[in-house]
Amino acid sequence: MIRNNTRTFLKHISGDRAFQTVAEVSTFHRIQGSTGFRAAAEHCQRKLERWGFENAEVLSYPAREDVIFGTYPSFKEWDCKAAWCDLVDPEERRLADFDACAISVIQKSAPCDFRNDPLEVIMLDKGTDEASYKNVDFEGKMVFVRDDINKVYSWVVEKRGAAGLITDFVLQDPHVRGRHDQSDTLRYTSFWWKPGQKTAFGFVLSPREGDRFAELCTKLAKEGKRPQVKCYVDSSIYDGEIENVTAYLPGELDEEILLVGHLCHPRASANDNASGTACVMEAIKTIKMLTETGELAPLKRGVRVLLVPEFTGTYAYLEKIGAEAKKIKAAFNLDMVGGRQDHGYGPITITDIPLETPSIVSDAAAVILDEVKRQVTGMMPDAYCPLFNSHMTDYSGGSDHVVFSDPQTNIPCLMLGQWPDKYYHTSTDTLDKVDPYILSRSATLAASYAYTLANLEPADIGELCNTGLARTAAYITDLQTKINRGALDPKFYHGRVARYTKWRLASIDNFAQWLEGDFTDELEAEKKRVVALVKALIGFDPLARPVKNIATKTQRDKYTLVVRRKKSVPIMIDKFVGMFGEEADAKLHEYISKHGRKLGHAAGIAVDYLLDGKRTTLEAARELAYEFNIYAPEAVDAYARLLVELGYAEEVK
Numbered sequence: 001m002i003r004n005n006t007r008t009f010l011k012h013i014s015g016d017r018a019f020q021t022v023a024e025v026s027t028f029h030r031i032q033g034s035t036g037f038r039a040a041a042e043h044c045q046r047k048l049e050r051w052g053f054e055n056a057e058v059l060s061y062p063a064r065e066d067v068i069f070g071t072y073p074s075f076k077e078w079d080c081k082a083a084w085c086d087l088v089d090p091e092e093r094r095l096a097d098f099d100a101c102a103i104s105v106i107q108k109s110a111p112c113d114f115r116n117d118p119l120e121v122i123m124l125d126k127g128t129d130e131a132s133y134k135n136v137d138f139e140g141k142m143v144f145v146r147d148d149i150n151k152v153y154s155w156v157v158e159k160r161g162a163a164g165l166i167t168d169f170v171l172q173d174p175h176v177r178g179r180h181d182q183s184d185t186l187r188y189t190s191f192w193w194k195p196g197q198k199t200a201f202g203f204v205l206s207p208r209e210g211d212r213f214a215e216l217c218t219k220l221a222k223e224g225k226r227p228q229v230k231c232y233v234d235s236s237i238y239d240g241e242i243e244n245v246t247a248y249l250p251g252e253l254d255e256e257i258l259l260v261g262h263l264c265h266p267r268a269s270a271n272d273n274a275s276g277t278a279c280v281m282e283a284i285k286t287i288k289m290l291t292e293t294g295e296l297a298p299l300k301r302g303v304r305v306l307l308v309p310e311f312t313g314t315y316a317y318l319e320k321i322g323a324e325a326k327k328i329k330a331a332f333n334l335d336m337v338g339g340r341q342d343h344g345y346g347p348i349t350i351t352d353i354p355l356e357t358p359s360i361v362s363d364a365a366a367v368i369l370d371e372v373k374r375q376v377t378g379m380m381p382d383a384y385c386p387l388f389n390s391h392m393t394d395y396s397g398g399s400d401h402v403v404f405s406d407p408q409t410n411i412p413c414l415m416l417g418q419w420p421d422k423y424y425h426t427s428t429d430t431l432d433k434v435d436p437y438i439l440s441r442s443a444t445l446a447a448s449y450a451y452t453l454a455n456l457e458p459a460d461i462g463e464l465c466n467t468g469l470a471r472t473a474a475y476i477t478d479l480q481t482k483i484n485r486g487a488l489d490p491k492f493y494h495g496r497v498a499r500y501t502k503w504r505l506a507s508i509d510n511f512a513q514w515l516e517g518d519f520t521d522e523l524e525a526e527k528k529r530v531v532a533l534v535k536a537l538i539g540f541d542p543l544a545r546p547v548k549n550i551a552t553k554t555q556r557d558k559y560t561l562v563v564r565r566k567k568s569v570p571i572m573i574d575k576f577v578g579m580f581g582e583e584a585d586a587k588l589h590e591y592i593s594k595h596g597r598k599l600g601h602a603a604g605i606a607v608d609y610l611l612d613g614k615r616t617t618l619e620a621a622r623e624l625a626y627e628f629n630i631y632a633p634e635a636v637d638a639y640a641r642l643l644v645e646l647g648y649a650e651e652v653k
Contacts, residue, residue, distance in 0.1 A: 002364065002460055006371040006448040008296060012286050013447060015440030021047070021278035022270055022338065022434050029102045029267040031190070032309035033063040033242045035079045040263055041243040044277065044307055048247045051285050056247035061316040063240040065195040070569040071648065072315035073579055075193060077240025078108045082232070085166070085203040087213075088118055089228040090220065095166070095213070096203035102267045103427045106149070106202035107190035111235045112164065118228040119163055123217035130155040138162040142229055144217060145169070146210065149189065149202065158198045164231070165202035168210020176344075176420040183208040188266055188425040193237070194578025201233045244317055245307040249288055251299035257450045258331040258411070259283055260400055264309040270431045271345070272424045273310065275338030276416075279439060280305045283447035301329060301454040310335075311572075314400040318409065318569060329514070330361045330453050331413035333401040336421055337442035340435040344422030347389035348442060351415040354395045355499055355627050356609040357405045358506035359412035360514070361453065363464045366392060366471060368448045372441055388441055392471075395627070397602035407609050408568035414449075416442060456514045465508065465526040469533055472504055476537045488629055491550055495626040498542040501534050550631060551618055559621065559633045562652040563640045564613030570605045571648060573639070584646060591642050595635035603628040607639055613652045 024043065029036035041058050048056035061067075067074035083098035083105040096104035123144040126132035128151040139161035145152050149167050156162045170179045170187055186204045193199055205213060216227055245263065248256070261280035262273030284305045290296040308314050318325055339345030350369060352362045373386035395405075404413035423429040452460075479496055482488035488496075505527050511519065535541050549556075565571075573596070577588050599607065603624055610620035617640050621633035643649035 001457060002367050002448070002452050002463060003371045005296060005451055006368050006444065008290065009286060009444045009447045009451070010372065012290060013282060013440050013444045015436030015438075015443070018278040018282040018338070018439040018443050019434060019436040021281055022274045022439070023431055025263065025274040025277055026268040026270045026431055029080075030264050030269070031078060031107050031266060032264050032312050033075055033077045033240065035077075036267070037264060037309060038241070038243055041245045041307065044245045044263065044281065048245070048281065048305075052288065053247040053284075056245070059244040059246060059317070059320070060241045061243075061320065063242045068579075069312070069315035069319045071567050071571040072311060072569070073575055074242065074312070074316075076237050077242075078235065078237050080105065080109070080233070080235040082234040083109065083201075083203075085229055085231040087227060088230050090216075090225075095205060095209065095229065101186060101427055103186045103188050104204050105233070106165065106167070106204060107188070107266065108193060108237065109164075109191065109201035109233050109235055110199035110237060112201045112231060112233045114163075114229075114231050116230075118230050120226045120228055121166065121217065122226060123214060123221075124152065124156075125218070125221075128152050142166055142231075144213065146214065153191075153200075157200045162200070164200050166205060166213075166229075167202065168205040168207055168213070170207055171425065173420065177422050179207050181422070182426065182428055185423075186427040188269070188427075197578060199237065201231070201235075203231070242309060242312055242316060244309075244313045245305075247284060247305050249284060249291075249299060249303045251302040251454055253301050255327050255329050256302040256304050257453045258328050258404075259303065259305045259446050259450055260314070260331055260333045260404075260413075261305065261307050262310045262335055262400075263307040268427075268430045270429055270434045271339040271418070272336045272421065272429055275336060275434060275439060275442070276334035277307050279334050279337055279443040279446055280307070282439070282443040283450060286443070286447050287451055296451065297455060299451070299454045303450045303454055308400065311400060311403070314403045315569060318403065325409060325411065328404075328411045330359065331401070331404045331411050332365075332446055332449050333399055333404070333413055333415045334442065334446060335399045335415060335417045336424060337416050337418060338434045338439040339418050339421060339423075340433055341389055341438065343433050344420070345418050345433070346420040347391050347418065348438065348445075349390070349417050349419060350392045350445075351401065351417065352392065352395045353401075353405050353412045353414060354407075354606055354609060355503040356407040356606070357410065357412050358503050359510045360464055360468075360507055361412045361449075362392070362414055363468045363471065363507070364452050364456075364460075365414055365445070365449055366467050367463055368445055368452065370467075372444055372448075388438060395602070397605050402602075402605045403569055406568060406570050407612070408565065416445060453514075458515055458517065458519060461511060461515075461519065461522060461526070465529070468504060468507065469529060472500070472530060472533060473537060475500055476534065491548070492625055492629055492631070494542060494545070495547045495550070495622070496629075497534065497538055498547055499623065499626040501530065501542050504530050550622060550625065551633065555618055555633050559616060559618035559637045561617045561637060561640055562613065562615065563611050563617075563644055563649040564652050565608060565611050565643065565649050567648060570608040571643065572605070573642070576646065580646065587642060587645065591638055595632070595638050598632040598635045599624075599630060603630050607636055611640055611643070611649060
């Protein structure tokens, strides 16, 4: 029935309707914790109400510096009414204007009024190291930094008194975008204030304008002069509120499937992130319509949409509902899902769940994706040609799925996204980059995923398990290819196969949580098929043969600490900087500088999944290596000890 239901959704999902929602949402300046975000949230809530969702509501949470949502610090609300920056000497022209382009202002800028008192601009022409500017007086000056503002803020503003910043920094990605691929675009740049931190203001230039301004700074410096600017920011930073939007279609059971869309980001920001919001709204609207007309059977489990400011809203929501989270059987996180694939956008990508959270949800998504791709008949009657690019990939970090999929929260959550994305976090992520056709495919994936899991049937076991077998074969052959390419250390091979096989078998056991009745015999037979396939592919049973220990004796003796996390959501350790005082900050900075880069974002989050009060830090490091090909027991041990010191974990003797 999964494929039949998917075809039904394909007939009724409207890409044009989703595109209209993107157009509406993208007119709001949707910075997290702001009046603009609240206006967008209220707009979506009213639209859902108009579609017949009487329970649609805006949920509010405190936007204050003394609040932590589980492990994620809140922050103050921001409102900006106007902002601009003008070059006034030696020539006159406007450099930035909030009303013309909201991204031309560094988000969360503090108020300032230098309309009548020009400020000198000092360009950091020797990099971002403070030592290169020992004799420069920054007090009360504007500073032009051509790099990430976070590299200089603490010393140039907080320590040496600069009034504000101007930046033309572009985040460059190999093979995706270079500095001058979009010479007239501006990068979304924001301050993220910590409790008690000195605030400032700033403006953003395009690469073309930045080069022009740099030439002017260099020319004047030779004459012993500096450019001067006038600027004005009418903004407020205050204790306020952060919002989510939710609507619910009830089912027969007190369980639900959750569709998550991101509502945040600056005006216009169309694909990132208005597209995810539009697609989950289109998905639940269509499920409602088809179940009410009887074209699809009534829901057994409910379906909920949740529109969030990325990460913040998810942490706040889970903190608020507490034990009610157990009702959520699965989730789908939609992030950047409507970009035109002929305009620099990559394939629609489904990101899998982590190996610590076994479930059948990714196999269900794989079946649905395969059906959505069957559009045009190929040269043979039983062949087909998809009209869009897509693929499924192993678990990685980067969005809210990492929060739901924490094994302690235990809500298996896939992510639907697009990569590469040439325009993300820039002023050129505009409505013309969004494709109604791609929106229709993404919304169909979301709708069919939610409906399939809401109404999963015993008859679905065979197709899902067959899909799982095919994906298992693909995973193992990919490992073998990586070894041949030199991209995988052979010593991790057996461990990775064994870890994946255990996950695959546990995922088959997961069927028992979805179906009424006893299907033990069928599931045991499917598990035997998996083991037989793996054995045929690698030449031995990976679970019967012990995995060779990759640790040295020194590591086995040293990394014996066992800790248990105190919270059921993962920790983003860099968010804790500035939260617990100078002593804690020193330890955080030491850990981040020594170990943070070794793990990266995805593996760094996954460490939390492994600190379960049973594994030693060495065992956790080994499991991490068997999923991410990163073996760093010293980093895992240091992280566990840091969590204990911060009070977010406890040692288990």
